[in-house]
Amino acid sequence: MTELLGIFFAAFLINNILLIRFIALCSFFGVSTKLETSLGMSSAVIFVMTISSAVSWVAYHSVLVPFHLEFLRTAVFILTIASLVQLEELYLKKMIPSLYRAMGIYLPLITTNCAILAVAFLAIDYKYSFIQSLVYSLGVSGGYSLAIILFAYLRERTALAPVPKWFQGYPIAFMTAALMSLAFLGFTRMFGL
Amino acid sequence: MSVWQDFNRGIVSENPVLRLMIGLCPTLAVSTSAVNALGMAAATSFVLIFSNLVVALIRKIVPDQIRIPIFIIVISTFVTIIDYVMQAYTPDLHRALGVFIPLIVVNCIILGRAEAFAYKNPVLASTLDGIGMSLGFTLALLTIGVIRELLGAGAIFGVSLYNPAVAATIMVLPPGAFITIGFLMALLNKWENKVQ
Numbered sequence: 232m233t234e235l236l237g238i239f240f241a242a243f244l245i246n247n248i249l250l251i252r253f254i255a256l257c258s259f260f261g262v263s264t265k266l267e268t269s270l271g272m273s274s275a276v277i278f279v280m281t282i283s284s285a286v287s288w289v290a291y292h293s294v295l296v297p298f299h300l301e302f303l304r305t306a307v308f309i310l311t312i313a314s315l316v317q318l319e320e321l322y323l324k325k326m327i328p329s330l331y332r333a334m335g336i337y338l339p340l341i342t343t344n345c346a347i348l349a350v351a352f353l354a355i356d357y358k359y360s361f362i363q364s365l366v367y368s369l370g371v372s373g374g375y376s377l378a379i380i381l382f383a384y385l386r387e388r389t390a391l392a393p394v395p396k397w398f399q400g401y402p403i404a405f406m407t408a409a410l411m412s413l414a415f416l417g418f419t420r421m422f423g424l
Numbered sequence: 425m426s427v428w429q430d431f432n433r434g435i436v437s438e439n440p441v442l443r444l445m446i447g448l449c450p451t452l453a454v455s456t457s458a459v460n461a462l463g464m465a466a467a468t469s470f471v472l473i474f475s476n477l478v479v480a481l482i483r484k485i486v487p488d489q490i491r492i493p494i495f496i497i498v499i500s501t502f503v504t505i506i507d508y509v510m511q512a513y514t515p516d517l518h519r520a521l522g523v524f525i526p527l528i529v530v531n532c533i534i535l536g537r538a539e540a541f542a543y544k545n546p547v548l549a550s551t552l553d554g555i556g557m558s559l560g561f562t563l564a565l566l567t568i569g570v571i572r573e574l575l576g577a578g579a580i581f582g583v584s585l586y587n588p589a590v591a592a593t594i595m596v597l598p599p600g601a602f603i604t605i606g607f608l609m610a611l612l613n614k615w616e617n618k619v620q
Contacts, residue, residue, distance in 0.1 A: 250598060251598050252453070253449050253452045253453035253598065253601065254449050254453070254523075254527070255449065256448040256449045256452060257445070257446065257448055257449070257532060260445065260448070261445075302504055302508065303504075304526075305500045305503050305504050305507070305526050305529055306496075306497060306500040306501070306504065309496055309500060309529055309530070310493065310496070310497075313493070313496070344530075345449055345527050345530040345531075348526075348527060348529070348530055349523055349527055352523050352526050352527070353523055356522075356523065395610075397610040397611070397613045397614045397617075398606075398610050401445065401606075401609055402606045402607070402609045402610040402613065403606070404606075405602045405603070405605055405606030405609065406602070406603065406606045408602045409599040409600075409601075409602035409603045409606065410599070412598045412599040412602055413594070413599040415598075416597060416598065416599065
């Protein structure tokens with residue numbers, strides 16, 4: 232149990248996927264201009280990442296390893312995730328329309344969100360068991376949501392602030408991200424991890 | 425002239441990283457030193473040039489509806505090749521770049537060029553476009569890598585220039601990546617404004 236908690240917090244804060252690991256930055260800067268869009272994106276990421284990490288773990292350990300096809304993992308994972316996102320979209324549209332509307336266009340965009348693919352690779356590189364990789368993906372997607380929602384709050388404020396002319400737009404967003412990343416560095420070595 | 429334009433486009437006017445804001449993840453993550461930056465740029469360039477070439481070769485026989493999965497298979501083939509080649513010949517670099525090598529497959533630059541350029545243009549133009557875009561990516565990555573290594577570790581390409589004890593370690597830590605690219609973009613804004 233302590234081990235699972237450790238995996239969760241390491242992924243959630245210490246190795247925050249956006250601010251420390253630098254994965255999925257396109258969406259970090261792309262959809263964080265408004266709070267609503269970043270909320271939609273993070274709910275879609277939590278939902279898809281948990282399911283796709285479970286499916287890719289099973290695909291790797293029960294198909295690729297027994298047949299010695301580990302070298303196909305890049306192709307297999309990305310195709311699995313792309314088709315899984317389509318299935319999830321169909322399922323949500325039919326069964327839970329309210330959630331489908333909330334996630335909106337973010338579901339298809341997820342296919343190119345490298346965080347989903349990265350978690351599938353990392354869970355295998357770290358040699359996690361099935362339960363461990365589920366907890367890990369929850370931690371990563373939780374950390375993703377935390378960082379992108381906080382960032383959206385900050386960007387809504389800096390949009391109104393008097394920013395030097397050359398720094399308007401993306402440059403000031405990068406400076407904001409640098410300060411957030413600095414704050415997250417403070418979690419290093421926390422809980423003895 | 426047009427051949428030159430295909431080549432030239434990616435280097436400055438449509439620089440993928442500093443202008444189009446794509447391919448950011450590897451740029452920020454592996455630019456802690458000039459060597460890492462160059463290794464990542466070489467791997468990405470290989471995949472970009474060859475996937476542009478192959479996509480341009482097969483563009484007439486690919487059905488329109490399923491072109492994206494086909495592009496992805498082409499790209500992931502080249503990513504797998506470079507992943508295993510680097511593991512065999514440059515194991516240290518492979519370890520330093522880690523998960524970012526398989527992640528080249530979702531690098532927006534590569535799928536973006538396949539879809540926006542190689543699918544609509546002949547082989548020579550697409551290859552040149554791939555080379556130009558690769559150079560633009562390499563240039564941005566190398567600039568960031570050199571700045572961060574110089575300020576953060578007091579060295580360039582591992583050659584020590586001054587006492588690392590007085591270097592600003594933060595530049596090689598994650599925040600330094602954001603700071604460097606933020607300043608570069610602001611400088612580019614300023615320069616462009618002056619030219620106009």
